[in-house]
Amino acid sequence: MNGVHDMGGMHGMGPVVVEPNEPVFHAAWEKRVFSLRLACIYHRLWNGNMNRHAVERMPPADYLTSTYYEHVLYGLETMLVEQAVVTPQELESGRAAGKANVAGVLKADGLDTLLRNRVRARLDDDVPARFKSGDHVVARNQHPAGHTRLPRYARGRQGVIDRDFGVYVFPDTSAMTRDPKPQHLYTVRFAARELWGAGAAARDAVYVNLWDDHLDPA
Amino acid sequence: MSDHDHHHHDHDHDHLSEHERPLSGPALRVKALESLLTEKGLVDPQALDTIIETFETKVGPRNGARVVARAWVDPAYKQRLLTDTRAAIAEFGFFGYGEDMVVVENTPQVRNLIVCTLCSCYPWSVLGLPPVWYKSAPYRARAVIDPRGVLNELGETVPADIEVRVWDSTAELRYLVLPERPPQTAGWSEEQLAEIVTRDAMIGVAPVRVPAGNGR
Numbered sequence: 001m002n003g004v005h006d007m008g009g010m011h012g013m014g015p016v017v018v019e020p021n022e023p024v025f026h027a028a029w030e031k032r033v034f035s036l037r038l039a040c041i042y043h044r045l046w047n048g049n050m051n052r053h054a055v056e057r058m059p060p061a062d063y064l065t066s067t068y069y070e071h072v073l074y075g076l077e078t079m080l081v082e083q084a085v086v087t088p089q090e091l092e093s094g095r096a097a098g099k100a101n102v103a104g105v106l107k108a109d110g111l112d113t114l115l116r117n118r119v120r121a122r123l124d125d126d127v128p129a130r131f132k133s134g135d136h137v138v139a140r141n142q143h144p145a146g147h148t149r150l151p152r153y154a155r156g157r158q159g160v161i162d163r164d165f166g167v168y169v170f171p172d173t174s175a176m177t178r179d180p181k182p183q184h185l186y187t188v189r190f191a192a193r194e195l196w197g198a199g200a201a202a203r204d205a206v207y208v209n210l211w212d213d214h215l216d217p218a
Numbered sequence: 219m220s221d222h223d224h225h226h227h228d229h230d231h232d233h234l235s236e237h238e239r240p241l242s243g244p245a246l247r248v249k250a251l252e253s254l255l256t257e258k259g260l261v262d263p264q265a266l267d268t269i270i271e272t273f274e275t276k277v278g279p280r281n282g283a284r285v286v287a288r289a290w291v292d293p294a295y296k297q298r299l300l301t302d303t304r305a306a307i308a309e310f311g312f313f314g315y316g317e318d319m320v321v322v323e324n325t326p327q328v329r330n331l332i333v334c335t336l337c338s339c340y341p342w343s344v345l346g347l348p349p350v351w352y353k354s355a356p357y358r359a360r361a362v363i364d365p366r367g368v369l370n371e372l373g374e375t376v377p378a379d380i381e382v383r384v385w386d387s388t389a390e391l392r393y394l395v396l397p398e399r400p401p402q403t404a405g406w407s408e409e410q411l412a413e414i415v416t417r418d419a420m421i422g423v424a425p426v427r428v429p430a431g432n433g434r
Contacts, residue, residue, distance in 0.1 A: 013354075014355075016368055016371055016372065017356070019351070029248040031270045034273070034347075035266040040261065048390075069244070073244055096254055096258045102260060115313060120390075122318060151336060168389065185391075203382070206383075207384065209391055
């Protein structure tokens, strides 16, 4: 979707402000919401692409004025309600109307296993690659209303396939219909001048990870 | 709200600890959500504590620094790191949490910079959780269109004859920059080298510097 989350190349956001000796978390609630989201992954009731799309659907003015962990909270609440794990009334009241229909729960000693075994996006499906290293490609000029990993700044631009990583889940369909639509994932090198015009440095480049369904031969 | 909570509103908030302070918007929502999910049997509060402890103390840029230092002293390891990154990092017992890894190497001709313009993707297993500036709109917006300007602001001017490569983490691949080893570290041990490798160097926004008085 052409949302405010797709920030590459936007102006007016101000300077990059670095906080010296920054702590891992800035408030107790940030720790709690971070851990809640991770603990909920255990149930596999939704996938990470669906969660990302939930965050992208946050109203744009809210997205820009809230912090990362507020995005995490919004995404988690949205998934829990949309996947009917909790009701809006339960979320509102903070009181459970009944137990959730889940097989078990993440225990402290199960964390290592959860982190090591988290579903990989790499697939073993035998799908032919449409491109190989060195091929000239153009990123499609397409504007899906749903989730996409093709940033606006690369659409319609020409690049060169840098590397083929093999077959991966396609997040654009995975987020919308849970269809993994297995296909090859590449790194595409775009010259900075192709993306940003003559004002960009001649040697510089931006590398973007894109899938077969984002690309055409140039 | 209990009388106990009301009582605190009469105090100067600056002098209250985090636990005594009245809860703000997101803090209240998170507290309600945690109690709801616990009551529904979806989360176990002890597991939540373990998750927090893990990311506060066990995962962080010291992990990545060890990987970089080994690549600097062991050419065979460096080769594995560049070609079979996930396995090479796993040799340390650091796991990618489902994401595959890519290491991009700085050279005298090439500088690499990592960003996630669409989200805040970051190599947790080797760098821990990202700093706020990495997740912020200014960095996500500007790193791709004005990497040299961002580097300048962060204290480094990259000469025009050096190529700047920006890596936008749009997939389930996480990038780590293998910085250049400072020439004055000849003869240093792997442990000594790991001490000077910073988070920012592994994101690509700073070179590795030898602290004053540490040269030999």
